[in-house]
Amino acid sequence: MQGTIDLARKTDLDAARERAASLPLETFDPGDPELFRTDTHWPYFDRLRKEDPVHYCRDSMFGPYWSVTRYNDIMDIETNHAVFSSASALGGITIRDIAPDLRRESFIAMDPPRHSAQRKTVAPMFTPTHLDELALNIRRRSAECLDNLPTGEVFDWVDRVSIELTTQMLAVLFDFPWDDRRKLTRWSDIATTIPGPGGLVETEEERQAELMECANYFASLWKERINQPPKSDLLSMMAHGAATRDMDPKNFLGNLVLLIVGGNDTTRNTMSGSIYALNQYPQQYRKLRDNPALIDSFVSEVIRWQTPLAHMRRTALEDMEFRGKKIKKGDKVVMWYVSGNRDEGAIDRPYDFIIDRARPRQHLSFGFGIHRCVGLRLAELQLKIIWEEILKRFENIEVVGEPKRVYSSFVKGYETLPVRIAA
Template structure:
């Protein structure tokens, strides 16, 4: 069974490589979501890094855009927030421009000085002392989740483990009503999905209706937190801070969605990706079982290998130049983290999954500069603890079929991953 599945994957990748190598570069549209859903985007980025590292696509489902594909060029854009804007009003942080009436400011889709003022309000949640406290909670919930997994039957790892654990974590961070916690998962998925027939939502209007429900639910909680004494949860931190206590409704919803998606999508897809990576590299699985101390380097290597957010986007505030290409003011610039993390000029053997890399943190999955992921240490902690707890219980969790991937060139994730645990 496995041989057949993996051979099918290799055949589609071979086909994609032939297609990518025979196409004219000017016809490349590396941001098409189908390439990510089929996991065939790799050859396109390989060729761009070699032949056209700063590439202009003049026509796509998202309009024209520049692709920045090499690690050092991405770093140059990500750290130059004076020239490359994240502002929601200019289109925000994804390749897809939100329709003007749906644009919501959040501190990730905001420039200085307001960005840092709002970001600082939630930073206390991720201090070392607070992470130590959260670790106790994460371990207890991970143990409970794993103890209740079925034996000798196929189940979906994404829903049963990855979504459940990250949704529980979000509910703790927001002090959100426990029985309603799956609403957080739904709102996260709705916020990042591409509307269309057969998708989670058919139209932007439908999406907005669900996100307004999210805003209404949180507004009630906000009122409670704002009128009570300060507490240690994300809502209370924002409700009691001058930079965020008087946010307009769009900014309020924008920051909520940012924190929900940041705490949900990225961690759950890396958690699933960690199991899939070990399945694809059984030698590394053995190495990790024999030496669990390697979890410290395994975690950042998984985050690089998976790259849970494929890209971040900026808008040029002035005419500028990257890699010898002239970028005009107002043009869309997409930093492909997924490509930077496979750049062999910076990362040795980037396609290999090596859990004891000498410099495993040389990756760009969390972004860089002022917008670097505020919760990255928490994401690493969750991943480390779940594997410590898995190793206490199971020899292995067997992947029985290929994952179904998300139709998105922003969220690089999994819809399902069928697995089984032997009795």
């Protein structure tokens, strides 16, 4: 079965390589979500890194934008807040523009100094002491989830494990009503989906209606928390934090969406990606089984290899020249983490999945600089624990079909991943 999957994937990639090699560079649109749905974006970024690492796309479904594709160039953009802004008022952090009346601030879509004040409000959730407490909860729930998986039959790893465990974790972090926890999954998916026929929603109006359902649900919880003594959940931290307790409704929803997506989509897609990667590289699977002490470096490698968020976007605050290209004030600049993590100039053998790399943390998946993911240690902890528990129980988890991938050039993830555990 694995050989059939690999052959079909190789055929698709070969066709993509031929097309990427034949198209004029000025016609490249690396942000086309279809390239990510089919997992055929790689050769386009390979060519851009070699021939046009700061590339301008004049026409796309998201309008014109610059692509920055090399590792070190991305870090230079990421750390230059004086010129490249994250502010939601200018368009925010994704390639897709949101209509001005629908833009919502969150601390990831703010520039200093406001960014730092709101980020610090939730940072205590991710201190080493609190992570040690969460680890007990994560291990118990991971063990329970794995012990209830079927053996000898095909099931969807995304739904049964990745979504369930990350949604449980979100419910704990927010102290969210347990029986309603799958609402968090839905709102996370709605927040990043592209409306259209066959999608989660067909129109932007439908998407906004569901996001307002999220806002209203959390508003009722907020009223409870603000009238209670401070607790150690994210909602209580924001309700009692000096920089967040007086947020306007748009800022409130913006931070909710940030924390939901950050705590759900990224970890869940890396959790699925870990199974897929080990099946693509069975020798690494054997290496991990033979030496479970490699779990820490394995976790960092799978986060790099998967790159669960393909990009972040900035907006130029002034005219400037960057690597010989003239970027104008107001231009959209997209930092392609997914390309930087495959940059041969920064990472040795970047297309290979190597769980014992010398520098496994050298990757861009968590961002860089002041906007580096506030919950990165929790994400690593969740992945470490689930694999410690997997290795205790199962000799092998076999991928039995190609995954169905998300139609998005922002969230790089999986809708389904069929697997089987031997009886």
